[in-house]
Every structure is written in structure tokens, then in C-alpha cells.
Amino acid sequence: MKTQLLYLENSYLKEMDAVVLEVIPDGSGWKIILDKSVFYPMGGGQPTDQGTITSDSWKGDVYQVLMKDGEIWHYVKALSVPTIGMKLHGVINWERRYKNMQVHSAGHIVDFAMYLLDYSPNTLMPFKGDHGKKPYIVYIGELKEDIKQKLEDKANELVKKDLKFTTLFQPFKNLQKEAIYLQPGLPLNKPLRTLRLETVGAVADGGTQVRSTKEVGKIIIPLIENKDGNTVVNYFVAPLSS
Ligand SMILES: [Zn+2]
Structure with a gap:
């Protein structure tokens, strides 16, 4: 990959x-590769960042960012063509990103709560999540009991404790030692980003995260569904009432 991923570090x-x-025409605009980027590409259930990139004489609106063929592509609309070698200043739409971070981190808090309640990864194996407008997490396996209230209470207990999220890159074998579970298909030949929740545990994760659990707000679990042998935990966040 040609791009240094600044969003992974901070x-x-x-x-x-x-x-x-690199610049390639795309629709009525262009898609471009930059040498580094703070723009998070859609993936891991987290929506794309948006924002602007500007030089002294050029301005582009970044409406989506995608990881494709191993590269990060910024899709831009602009009045004139961007050129290779152009020096740009990029700014993300922070309000949008911060909301996405809150929802994404909240998903991990729900997942850590599932672990603390001992449903995951033994009875239910984490499979995938979506942290956009209607966030949910899918687990492989079904539960016979209704754990909606218990899960919501445990997740909000973690929020109230204001536990710190931290990340670090480490070899697979180190991650394996501390992770509460490992999703299939993790690359073995490069350092993996580990997400730690203070006093609880760690998972592999490449998304953007808030610094501590309190930042996500109140977690609400409106519905847990059984679907084709899977369990779908729906959740959303609301502002913390003081
Ligand atoms: Zn994640």
C-alpha cells in the first residue's frame, strides 16, 4: 500500500x-491515492469519512473513501483535475467521524459485555458488525434466553466506569495470547492492530475508536433477534443523561 494510514495511529x-x-477519472470526478491520509475508508462496518482536500489553487470534496485492490482511494468532486505531485491539505468532517467512532466503539463495548457475561465467544461466536445508521452485531449461534436487559445493563456498567480504549500494533502470536477471540482470516505476516479495553480484554481491530467508554454515551439494546442460526444484537447510542 502506498498510503500511510494516519487514522490507524490516532x-x-x-x-x-x-x-x-495517483489520479484516475471516476464518474463526474476523480479517485486519487495520497501518500498519507486521515480519511477512514468504509470497512469493518464503519462508514466512510468525508471532507475536503485543498491546495493553493485547487479544492476537492471527498465524498467517499474506499480500500480497493490494496490501496486507499479518495473519491473527489472538483472543478478541475487534480495532478500528481500536488501538495494538499486534507480535513475530515469531524462531526460525522466522531459520531461514527462513538457508534463503532459502542459496538465493541457491547461485544466486551457479551464476553464478560460469558456468552461470547463460547456459546456465540462474533461474526460481523455494522456500525452505521442501524448498528448491529451478528454472532454465530442462538440463545434460548432473552438477555436484552442484562446485556444493556452490563454495557452501560462499562460506560459508567469510563474505561480506557488503547491500541497497539503487535505480531500475531502476541495478539493471540491476549485476544478474547480471533476473527478468521487475520494476516499472519504483518503487525496487527490490537484494541484493548482497560481491565477487560483485547481484540484485533482496524477501525477508529474513542478514548474511553464514557464518550459513547448511553447504550441501548432495542432488540436481539434469532436469524438462521445466528443472533443479531441491535444497538444504538444516546446522549448520557447526567
Ligand atoms: Zn471494530
Whole structure:
């Protein structure tokens, strides 16, 4: 990959200076590769970042960012063509990103709560999640009991404790030692980003995260469904009432 992924190192970085490495026409705009980026590409259930990139004489609106063929592509609309070698200043739409971070981290809090309640990964194996407008987490396996209230209470207990999220890159074998579960298909030949929740545990994760659990707000579990042998935990976040 040609792009240095700044968002992996610091989820709170909102701006960057970058150089255009590649430009390809796309629809009524262009898709471009930059040497570094704070823009999070849609993936891992987290929506794309949006924002602007500008030089002294050029301005582009970034409406989506995608990881494709091993590269990060910024899809831009602009009045004129961006050129290779152009120096740009990029700024993400922070309000949108922060909301996405809150929802994504809340999903992990729900998942850690499932672990603390001893449903995951033994009875239910985490499978995938979506942390967009209607967030949910899918587990392989079904439960006979209704754990909606119990899960919501446990998740909000973690929120109230204001536990710290931290990330670090480490080899697979180190991650394996501390992870509460490992999703299939993790690459073995490069350092993996580990997400730790203070006093609870760790998982592999490449998304953006808030610094501590209290930042997500109140977690609400409106519905847990059984679907084709899977359990779908729906959740959303609301502002904390003081
Ligand atoms: Zn995640």
C-alpha cells in the first residue's frame, strides 16, 4: 500500500498534509491515492469519512473513501483535475467521524459485555458488525434466553466506569495470547492492530475508536433477534443523561 494510514495511529487526527500519488477519472470526478491520509475508508462496518482536500489553487470534496485492490482511494468532486505531485491539505468532517467512532466503539463495548457475561465467544461466536445508521452485531449461534436487559445493563456498567480504549500494533502470536477471540482470516505476516479495553480484554481491530467508554454515551439494546442460526444484537447510542 502506498498510503500511510494516519487514522490507524490516532483516531483524533482531523487534518493532514499529503501529496497526490495517483489520479484516475471516476464518474463526474476523480479517485486519487495520497501518500498519507486521515480519511477512514468504509470497512469493518464503519462508514466512510468525508471532507475536503485543498491546495493553493485547487479544492476537492471527498465524498467517499474506499480500500480497493490494496490501496486507499479518495473519491473527489472538483472543478478541475487534480495532478500528481500536488501538495494538499486534507480535513475530515469531524462531526460525522466522531459520531461514527462513538457508534463503532459502542459496538465493541457491547461485544466486551457479551464476553464478560460469558456468552461470547463460547456459546456465540462474533461474526460481523455494522456500525452505521442501524448498528448491529451478528454472532454465530442462538440463545434460548432473552438477555436484552442484562446485556444493556452490563454495557452501560462499562460506560459508567469510563474505561480506557488503547491500541497497539503487535505480531500475531502476541495478539493471540491476549485476544478474547480471533476473527478468521487475520494476516499472519504483518503487525496487527490490537484494541484493548482497560481491565477487560483485547481484540484485533482496524477501525477508529474513542478514548474511553464514557464518550459513547448511553447504550441501548432495542432488540436481539434469532436469524438462521445466528443472533443479531441491535444497538444504538444516546446522549448520557447526567
Ligand atoms: Zn471494530
